[in-house]
Amino acid sequence: MIFTTLDLAKRTQVSQKVTLVGAVVDFLLAVFKIIAGFIGNSGALIADGIHSFSDLLSDGLVLYATKHSALDADEEHPYGHKRFETVATLGLAVILTIVGLGVIFDAMTNLANPVSLSHSALLLSITTLSIFSKETLYWYTLKVANAYKSDLLKANAWHHRSDALSSIVVLIGIFGSLNGYLYLDNIATIVVGLMVIYIAWKLGLDATKELVDTSIDxxxxxxxxxxxxxxxxxxxxxxxxxxxxxxxxxxxxxxxxxxxxxxxxxxxxxxxxxxxxxxxxxxxxxxxxxxxVENDEINTPYEALPERAQALGILNKALFNNECDSEISRIQLHYLEGRIHVDFYLPLKCLQPDNSADKILEKLQETVNELKSFGKTKVYFSQD
The missing domain is CATH 3.30.70.1350 (Cation efflux protein, cytoplasmic domain)
Incomplete structure (x- = not known):
């Protein structure tokens, strides 16, 4: 699909819309999770709220990139600004990696210090809301990403999915705490952290391949x-x-x-x-x-050969010295096989009983043969 100017404008508009929707949801979820986490004494839910705040950073990155990638080519960017998306995708992969490592670190730290929870109904409600909303955002963003061929939006969609997965971890942890298995929260968190890092690695690898001009499939x-x-x-x-x-x-x-x-x-x-x-x-x-005109992976037809102006100067001097330049109306040069082959165009009136076509060709060929770098000769006759 090749995007016209109108398509690019629509692409930018739709990309910004889906990102703004995600930003609003991320902000509200982050606030709800952190408040509920403090009320219910859930460190996992507080960490999940911080994770949602990290999504706001990625949303801002996406908004910036989608706006600038749609700009027309200019003097500083003669090939356009499309790689703004690629750079932003790489940045988003870095953010996901940091988030994944942070989740794993927190989970490993909390394994030795399990805590009991309170206000379980509130914690379960907020966590379920987070899972539902982030999974909805994932599918919504992914649909737009696929429709408009945007790796950046696809990366942001997976960021939404990572938040949904982390909320699932929180949900498992809450149920585990309520039933006496406090360590389940942290074990599941480590697994999700590894999944987030894998997603970041895949997105970062694809973006890096593009930045170093890797060929397509x-x-x-x-x-x-x-x-x-x-x-x-x-x-x-x-x-x-x-x-x-x-x-x-x-x-x-x-x-x-x-x-x-x-x-x-x-x-x-x-x-x-x-x-x-x-x-x-x-x-x-x-x-x-x-x-x-030749396979220049094998042959180098122009190597060490004079260019047209210089070649015509050499040729015209030789023709003048041999007194055979007066009737020539045009000269065409062919750079082939490491030599310059010459076509002469003459008017029909120059053909006389004592000056046949064969005789003219012979004299011109003799003149050309004396010149270094020149090859075959052809003569064409036409009406004036």
Missing amino acids: AQQVAQLKHALGQISAVNNVHSLRTRKIGHTISCDVHVQVDPFLSVSEGHIISVSVERVAKKCLKDLGDVTIHID
Whole structure:
């Protein structure tokens, strides 16, 4: 899916809406949990309330990233701001890791100091409310994340899920305390902490891969290369590179075509390549196409060869010295096989009984053969 400007605006609006809803719920839950935890003497519920406050930090991070990632490209960011989401996702993974480690540390500390609870009905009600609301936020946020290809929102959805899981731990701990098994709260908390760290590791790994320009799935690359190779005017596809930028894919590719095509036809082929590439990969955004006349992974046709202005200077001097430049109307150069091949265009009027096409070609070829770096010669005749 390639997002238009209107789509990006809607994406930003929806992302901010779901995040604001989550922020309001996180704030209310944090306040309720901490108050109930103090009233009911539940350290687990107080820790869960602090966990909910950490969600507010992640919500603020998401709001900042979604706002800035939708900005248009500018001089400082010519490729756009999509990686703001990626950086924020990595930051969110760090936050989740810290939360997970904190949960585990608290649980291990509390194993040696179990406490009895009071006001169990209040504790159970607040914990159940937390589980229900955070799980609802998880599915709501995940739905938006999948619809708009946002890894950042997906990360925030899992943050909601981690809070729901920690609330389940609190619920188990409360039931355990009421039935005399005070250690159950802490054991379950350690398990949930490990789950949170695993989620953070997965999200952080994906974000890091994107930041270091890791290629997309190898199967997708193979499919793209095959699709481009099926274009009739494309002789070879090589140097195909891909990377993710936010919710989109970027790629650059070299395609080899007939070396004697016109520039305009080469351009049309590049347009076809871009169209086929975007059809093959639905999330493909930027496509950079390099038209090759040879496989430049193997050959280096321009190495040590004079460029056009210098080559024409050398060639025109040799033609003048051999007195065979007066009738030439145009010269076309072809950089192939490590040499410069030359096409001469002459008017038909230069053909005379004593100056045949073969004789003209022979004289021009002799002139070119004397020049270093030059190769084959062709002569074309046309009306004035």
